[in-house]
Structure formats: C-alpha cells, structure tokens
Amino acid sequence: MKSVTSKKTDLTVRKNRELTAILEVSKVLTTSFVLEKNLSSVMSTLGSHLDMQRGCVFLLDPLSGELKIVAAHGLAKANIVKGKYRIGEGIVGRVIEKRTPMVIPNIGKEPLFLNKTGSRPEKDGISFLSVPIELKKEALGVLSVDRIYSKKHGSIDDDIRVLKIIASLIAQFIKLWESYEQVEQEKEKLKRELKGKYNVENIIGQSDRMQEVFESVHRVAPSKATVLLRGESGTGKELIAKAIHYMSPRSRERFIKFNCASIPEGLLESELFGHEKGAFTGAISSRSGKFELAHKGTILLDEIGDLPLALQPKILRVLQEREFERVGSEKTIKVDVRIITATSRDLEALASRGKFREDLYYRLNVIPIFLPSLHEREEDIPVLIDYFLRKFNKENKRSVVLDESALKVLLNYQWPGNVRELENSIERLVIMSSSDRIGAKDLPVSLSISRAAKPDQTTSLTMDIEEIERSNLYNALEKSGWVQAKAARLLGITPRQMGYKIKKYGLGNHRG
Numbered sequence: 001m002k003s004v005t006s007k008k009t010d011l012t013v014r015k016n017r018e019l020t021a022i023l024e025v026s027k028v029l030t031t032s033f034v035l036e037k038n039l040s041s042v043m044s045t046l047g048s049h050l051d052m053q054r055g056c057v058f059l060l061d062p063l064s065g066e067l068k069i070v071a072a073h074g075l076a077k078a079n080i081v082k083g084k085y086r087i088g089e090g091i092v093g094r095v096i097e098k099r100t101p102m103v104i105p106n107i108g109k110e111p112l113f114l115n116k117t118g119s120r121p122e123k124d125g126i127s128f129l130s131v132p133i134e135l136k137k138e139a140l141g142v143l144s145v146d147r148i149y150s151k152k153h154g155s156i157d158d159d160i161r162v163l164k165i166i167a168s169l170i171a172q173f174i175k176l177w178e179s180y181e182q183v184e185q186e187k188e189k190l191k192r193e194l195k196g197k198y199n200v201e202n203i204i205g206q207s208d209r210m211q212e213v214f215e216s217v218h219r220v221a222p223s224k225a226t227v228l229l230r231g232e233s234g235t236g237k238e239l240i241a242k243a244i245h246y247m248s249p250r251s252r253e254r255f256i257k258f259n260c261a262s263i264p265e266g267l268l269e270s271e272l273f274g275h276e277k278g279a280f281t282g283a284i285s286s287r288s289g290k291f292e293l294a295h296k297g298t299i300l301l302d303e304i305g306d307l308p309l310a311l312q313p314k315i316l317r318v319l320q321e322r323e324f325e326r327v328g329s330e331k332t333i334k335v336d337v338r339i340i341t342a343t344s345r346d347l348e349a350l351a352s353r354g355k356f357r358e359d360l361y362y363r364l365n366v367i368p369i370f371l372p373s374l375h376e377r378e379e380d381i382p383v384l385i386d387y388f389l390r391k392f393n394k395e396n397k398r399s400v401v402l403d404e405s406a407l408k409v410l411l412n413y414q415w416p417g418n419v420r421e422l423e424n425s426i427e428r429l430v431i432m433s434s435s436d437r438i439g440a441k442d443l444p445v446s447l448s449i450s451r452a453a454k455p456d457q458t459t460s461l462t463m464d465i466e467e468i469e470r471s472n473l474y475n476a477l478e479k480s481g482w483v484q485a486k487a488a489r490l491l492g493i494t495p496r497q498m499g500y501k502i503k504k505y506g507l508g509n510h511r512g
C-alpha cells in the first residue's frame with residue numbers, strides 16, 4: 001500500500017514540476033525578442049525544474065545546412081562554438097534528418113555520440129535526449145539535454161514528452177523572432193536608403209548630424225534664399241556652400257568666395273563693391289568688386305562675423321535690395337546674386353557686445369545650417385580617413401593603409417582643426433611615410449594626445465618639443481581662421497617669425 005502511495009506522490013510531484021517548467025518556459029519566451037537570451041533562459045529553466053543538464057538549442061542554418069548551437073546551459077563559450085553538426089551527422093544531425101526524437105541511454109557506450117563540444121569529461125551514466133524543433137513540417141533545429149536517471153524521477157518517455165512540448169514552444173518563438181528580425185532588417189534597410197537620399201557629392205557624412213545638414217542642403221539649394229553656415233573652422237562650411245551653389249539653378253554661373261577676415265579693413269569695401277577710377281589714391285582704373293563678379297551666380301562671404309561695423313549697413317542693403325554703389329561712384333548697381341555667409345564666430349555674443357549689427361544678424365539668420373565639429377560625429381572619422389587615404393594615395397601613386405592601432409589613435413584624438421586637420425594629417429602621412437602600412441608608432445606625437453587629456457596641458461617629457469610647437473601653431477592658426485598675422489598676435493610672435501615657423505612645419509599649403 002505504502003509504496004503505491006509514494007509512487008503516486010512521486011507522479012504528482014513530477015507532473016507539477018512539468019507543468020511549472022512548461023509555464024515558466026512559455027513566460028520566458030515572451031520576455032524579449034533576443035533569441036540567445038530567451039533560449040538560454042529556457043535551458044536554465046529545464047535545468048532547475050527538470051534536472052535536465054547541459055541543454056542545447058541547435059538551429060539549422062538553411063544556407064549552409066549546418067546546425068549551430070544558439071543557446072546552451074552549462075557549456076563554456078569556447079565549447080559552444082565547437083558545437084556544429086551537419087544534417088545526418090552525429091545524434092543531433094540524425095534527429096533533424098529523421099525528424100524524430102532520439103535517446104542515448106548511456107553516452108559512454110555509444111559510438112554515434114560525437115561529444116564535439118568536449119563538455120562531458122565523464123560520459124558514463126549520462127543519458128542524452130534530443131528532439132527536433134519543427135513547425136508545420138519545417139525543420140528548424142534540435143533541442144537536446146543530458147540527464148542522469150535515478151530511480152526516483154520520471155522515465156525517458158516522460159522526458160521526451162515534455163521536451164516535445166518545449167520544442168514546439170521554441171519553434172513558435174523562433175518563427176515569431178524571424179518575422180520580427182525581418183521587420184527590423186527592413187527598417188534598417190529603409191533607414192540606409194533614406195541616408196543615401198541625402199548624399200552630397202564629395203562630402204562625407206554618415207552621422208545623423210551630417211545627414212541633417214545634407215537634408216537642409218537639398219531643401220535650400222533650389223531657392224535663392226540666403227544661408228548662414230555656422231561651425232568651427234575646418235568643419236566643411238565652404239564645401240557646403242559650394243554644394244549649395246552646384247545643386248542650385250545657378251550652377252553654371254560663378255561661385256565667388258570672399259573672406260571678410262583676410263584683408264585690411266580699408267581695402268574691404270572696394271574689394272566687395274568695386275571702385276571708380278580716382279576714388280582713392282592708387283585707384284588708377286575703375287574695377288568691379290566681388291558682388292558684380294558674382295552676378296547671376298553665388299557669393300560666399302566667409303567669416304562674416306569679422307566684417308567691420310562700418311561696412312555692415314552696406315552689406316545689409318545688398319542682402320535686402322541687391323544693390324550698392326562702387327566706391328567713388330553715385331551710380332547704383334543692381335545685381336542678381338545668391339548670398340551665402342559663413343562664420344566660426346559666436347555671432348550672438350558679437351551682437352550683444354555691439355560688434356555685429358542686430359538687424360544684419362536677423363537678416364542673415366533666416367536659414368542657419370550648423371556644421372558639427374568632428375568630435376561630435378566620431379562615427380564619420382573612419383569614413384573620412386578612408387576617403388582621404390584613397391584620395392591622397394591616388395594623387396601620390398601610393399597605397400598606404402592604416403593599421404588598427406593607428407586607427408585607434410586617430411579615433412581617440414580630439415581634432416580641434418576638424419576635417420581640415422584630418423585631411424592635412426592624412427596627406428602628410430601618405431606623403432611622408434616610408435612604409436605602406438602605418439601603425440600607431442608612425443603617427444606624429446601631437447595626434448596621440450587623446451581626447452581625455454587637454455592638449456595644452458600635455459607636456460609630458462616623452463613629447464617632442466617640435467610637436468608641441470607645431471600643435472600650438474596649428475591651434476593658433478585654427479583659432480584665427482588661418483590668418484597668419486592674427487595667429488602671430490595670439491602666440492605673441494612677429495609675423496616674420498610666424499612665416500618662418502609655418503614654413504618649418506609645412507603648414508603653409510593648407511586649403512582654407
């Protein structure tokens with residue numbers, strides 16, 4: 001009598017455990033859409049509720065016809081990778097081939113058992129149970145577990161029955177996961193296509209920030225609207241201005257660039273608006289200014305923030321009326337010109353200090369486009385490096401590549417001079433490198449100052465004095481928009497010394 005009761009209780013306990021395990025598994029499978037994570041939790045549930053150890057889910061890769069472990073419980077990572085079977089190979093391979101469960105009562109005595117993962121040092125006494133994962137006749141994979149049978153818990157048949165239920169739950173989850181993945185992939189694809197939509201020729205920018213810039217460029221290009229380009233020196237303002245011009249209906253007309261910070265104040269007006277013969281000493285003949293030259297085309301007024309106050313009303317009038325007079329003339333000239341302005345200065349601060357007219361500020365600020373600094377869009381750095389390597393390799397008939405270590409250094413650098421500095425650095429590397437493969441050790445020390453350190457404070461003994469000087473020089477030139485006289489003042493040296501140093505460090509041929 002007693003033994004019958006205890007058998008009955010054992011059975012009830014067993015049934016309860018089965019139900020709990022199945023319930024647990026179905027819960028686990030709906031917690032997320034992360035395949036590995038969910039399946040691993042299923043395996044550990046089987047371990048804790050049903051004493052099934054080393055559970056594995058193999059999924060069939062329809063392309064390679066291989067079964068690969070996607071989730072495993074009680075297996076080391078290295079062993080997981082080793083668990084690969086072809087259809088028909090080993091027990092697992094046969095289960096998927098025959099679509100029927102298989103049991104090896106004692107794997108120690110079974111030659112078919114390949115133990116590829118090498119995870120069972122002592123094979124004797126372990127049973128191996130394996131069931132196919134399938135849905136509507138489609139084979140998806142295999143679920144397998146190890147089991148040590150004691151007289152107490154259940155039978156192989158019980159276990160197979162439960163495993164079949166679990167396998168069907170897993171099959172449904174995998175189907176669900178696949179359709180979810182498909183939707184995600186399509187979303188990604190759409191995103192990528194959308195990104196491609198805003199390509200601007202010869203301008204690199206995969207980052208969201210640059211994509212926004214490109215989108216604005218596409219929007220404003222067809223119109224005649226005045227655009228204000230803002231961003232640090234070297235972020236690509238001039239490049240964007242040109243893109244706007246070449247994507248506009250004016251593309252066949254001229255693109256005239258004028259840097260408001262480049263010449264002395266006294267000469268600015270006549271440069272921009274032209275002058276009549278005898279308008280001032282030295283004006284031996286009449287001459288047209290940049291606005292006239294840009295008639296029908298586009299003019300870029302670079303460093304507009306440096307425009308002297310005295311000239312600002314005249315520019316405002318051109319912006320509003322498209323008219324002006326040459327220096328020394330009463331005759332009003334009308335031009336049809338698209339005006340793009342650019343600045344690296346804080347116009348708001350200038351305006352609040354009375355250095356920049358507010359009415360001009362508002363007139364310019366109708367369509368501002370902000371160019372992010374390079375370190376605000378690090379994901380573009382590798383793409384830019386690739387682009388410039390290609391460009392300068394071609395120009396110099398070289399085939400220089402950067403190795404991982406060099407790339408890492410460049411990714412870690414702050415790039416105060418933005419894309420211009422990156423471009424110049426790559427050009428220098430391509431030209432100067434004696435080998436075709438550049439490693440971190442081949443990079444100039446100034447580039448190895450990582451973002452974490454402040455460039456001005458890094459005066460470690462290992463740093464070459466010349467590199468410090470060069471980087472100071474570079475920073476000063478950047479800050480002053482590459483106007484040498486200004487940079488000299490910043491550094492407290494004479495323009496002559498400046499000229500000498502620029503030559504010494506090969507900073508002269510920069511494009512800006």
Ligand SMILES: Nc1ncnc2c1ncn2[C@@H]1O[C@H](COP(=O)(O)OP(=O)(O)O)[C@@H](O)[C@H]1O
Nearest residue numbers: 202203204233234235236237238239419420511
């Ligand atoms: N996104 C970019 N893709 C490719 N080259 C770029 C990009 N941005 C800037 N450059 C290059 O960097 C240099 C500096 O750009 P530039 O337009 O003169 O900057 P800014 O006018 O803002 O100082 C130029 O040689 C330009 O061709």
Ligand SMILES: [Mg+2]
Nearest residue numbers: 237238302512
């Ligand atoms: Mg510029």
